[in-house]
Amino acid sequence: MTTEIHSLVGAYVLDAVDDIERASFERHLRECESCRSEVTELSETAARLADNTWSVPPPWLRENVLSEVGRTRQLPPVVDAAPPARTAPRWRRFTAAAAAVVAAVGAGSAVYVVQDQRVRDEQRVAEAARANEARIRTILAAPDVVLKKQDVSTGGRVTVATSRLHDAGVVILAAEAAPTGRVYQLWTIRPGGAPVSAAVLNEGQVADVVVLEGLPGATDVGLTLEPPKGSPTPTLPMVADVKLV
Structure with missing residues (x-):
């Protein structure tokens, strides 16, 4: 088979091929064990991306918060028992009532500001997640994508997809427990340069999908075991070293 048919792996997994390309590639899959393995791995990654979509609060949250503030009764102040006092002048009663209204409106505004900021923060996180997912899909579906992979010495595998067309790559880690x-830490290594940290996983985290801009200029993607929160330099030996060139 030609190199071109092998390059359809990412596009096929993301359903970004036409009917003719799909039929040709499926015929190729029956004969190519390497492509079948890569399709399986990338399909699992695509499934994880779909499962990790963010949930954004509904747009009607603001109206509900304001409505609830309007219906919520303000508790009266607690006062000590005392003999009845003379009725305050009318202007004082009016001033007190106005102050209570201002306080109630202020409290309602504070509730709304907190809720509105929370919605904005979650929207920003969701937008960033969607943009990152779109970037991953674009790189994996690139016509020039090149896949490299290596087993992790502690168990599992690192797969690296690079695209010079997009000047970026995707690192897919699926390892056994550290x-x-x-914790696991990913590194990029470039000619004549020191290893640069690409990602530090959390304690107990064994899988990750990381977009690395400018990755085609690197020679290796390494994986090491480090103390929690990572290290400034890799602890040798690496548990995986994916050669890109």
Whole structure:
């Protein structure tokens, strides 16, 4: 088979091929064990991306908050028992009532501001997640995507997809549990330069999908075991070293 048919792996997984390309590639899959393996791995990654979509609060949250503030009764102040006092002048009663209204409106505004800021924060996070997912799909579906992979010595595998057309790559990590007190850390290595940290996983985290801009200029993607929160330089030996060139 030609190199062109192999390059359809990412586009096929993301359903970004036409009917003719799909039929041709499916015929190719029956003969190519390597492509079948890559389709399986990328399909699992695409499924994880779909499962991790963010949930954004509904647009009617603002109206509901304001409505609830209007219906919520303000509790009266607690006062000590005392003998009846003379009725305050009318202007004082009016001033007190106005102050109570201002306080109630202020409290309602504070509730709305907190809720509105929370909605804005969650919307920004959701938009960033959608943009990152779109970037991943674009790179994996690129016509020039090149896949490299290597087993992790502690168990699992690192797969790296690079596209010179998009000057970026996607690192897909699916590893076994790290030893107690250690986390996985990804590194990029460039000619003549020191390793640069690409991502530090949280304690107990064994899988990640990371977009790395400018990755085609690197020679290796490494994986090490580090203390929680990572290290400034890799702890050798690396548990995986994916050669890109």
